[in-house]
Amino acid sequence: MKNPDKKGLIFDIQRQCIHDGDGVRTVLFMKGCPLRCAWCANPESQEMKVELAFLPQTCIGDGACVLACRKDAVKAPGVIARNLCIYCGECTKVCYAEALSLIGEWIDPEEACDRLLRDFVFFQRSGGVTISGGEPFFQAKFVKELLDRLHSKAIHTAVETCGYAKREDMLEAKVDQFLFDIKIIDETEHxxxxxxxxxxxxxxxxxxxxxxxxxxxxxxLLPEINDSEENLKATADLVRRYGLKELHVLPFHQLGSNKYQMIQKEYLLKKKAIPTNEYLRKVVQRLVENGIHPVIGG
Incomplete structure (x- = not known):
């Protein structure tokens, strides 16, 4: 499905978040991203299209989805020919166990703003709205209009960005706080x-x-990927170059690993161990020795 006029493709809204900018935040998640990070915790955010998700652990195998599919894309419960699927959602309507669902919703900026403002009472004093993804500026026109609407209502805005976007879009956007990811300094490794x-x-x-x-x-922070002495030092140098007081360190986790199976994507880091407290303590010490103040978890 092509982008309807003025609409953006979102896939989630999370409320009362405390690690996505100042204070208590409501976070809107956009679909579409130019990067394909091996550790991505939101693989459902990568593609700029509505996707069909399948949860095998909840499927009861009654075959109603097969009968409902007009394009013969659902061959059997959980067996989906995604090249045939038109994401009409008919199979999800008859899936009473909710094993099938669509990820992604087209929405215009006005409606998005209205939904976000439902939480105004929670963030009006010290929080606000954060636009995340995916990469928000992958849908720059929609995001900039939404940010304009939020600013007109004096809402504090933040954007979680990988930084891979058109410069003018980032500079023009009414963003109070950029939550900017720095993953790997060496270009080849990046x-x-x-x-x-x-x-x-x-x-x-x-x-x-x-x-x-x-x-x-x-x-x-990704063990054996970006935790080398060279990368930690280069990252610390970058922080100091811009006179920033701290670096928010986000330790690797496996919370999004099940999502890959849900949308039939391969997860390359499923066997990677979660960092221990001792490992984190050593990394923090190395960053401190390089002259910066790390904050675990943001």
Whole structure:
């Protein structure tokens, strides 16, 4: 399905969040991202399209989905020919066990704003709204209009970004706080683990700094991927270069691993261990020795 006029493709709204910007936040999740990070916790956010999800553990195998599918895409319960699926949702309507569901909803900025403002009582004093993803600026037109609407109502806004976007979109957007991910400084290694160069990312970070925008740098900590002495030092150098007081360290986790099976994608890091407290303590110490203040979890 092509992008309807003025609408954006979202896949979730989470409320009363405390790790996505200042205070208590309501977070809107957008679909679409230019990166393919091996550790992505939201693989359902990557594709700029509605997707069909299947939860095998809840399927009762009654075959109603097979009969409901007009395109013969559902061959058997849980067996889906995704090249035939048109994401009409007919199979989900008859799935009483809710094993099948559609991920993604087209929505216009006005309705998105109205939904987000339902939580105004929770964030009016010290919080606000955060736009996340995916990469929010992958749908820049929609996001900028939504941010305009929120700002007109004096709502504090934050954007969680990988930094891979058009510079003018980032500079034009009415964002009070950029939650900016820095993953790997070496370009070759960045390409290896995310599928993209980090040149645009670093250039955009510099542009935001030169424009005086508020930036919170975040560092997803990935054992044996970006925790080398060289990368930790280079990341610390970057933090100090922009005069930032702290680096938000986000330890690797496996909370999104089941989502890959749900949308039939391969998860490359399913066997990677979650960092221990002792490991985190050592990494924090190494960052401190490099002259910065790490904050675990943001």
């Amino acid at each position: 390409i290896r683990w995310t599928g993209c160069s980090n040149k645009i990312i670093l250039d955009n970070l510099d542009a935001l700094y030169q424009a005086g925008r508020r930036i919170t740098l975040r560092f997803p």
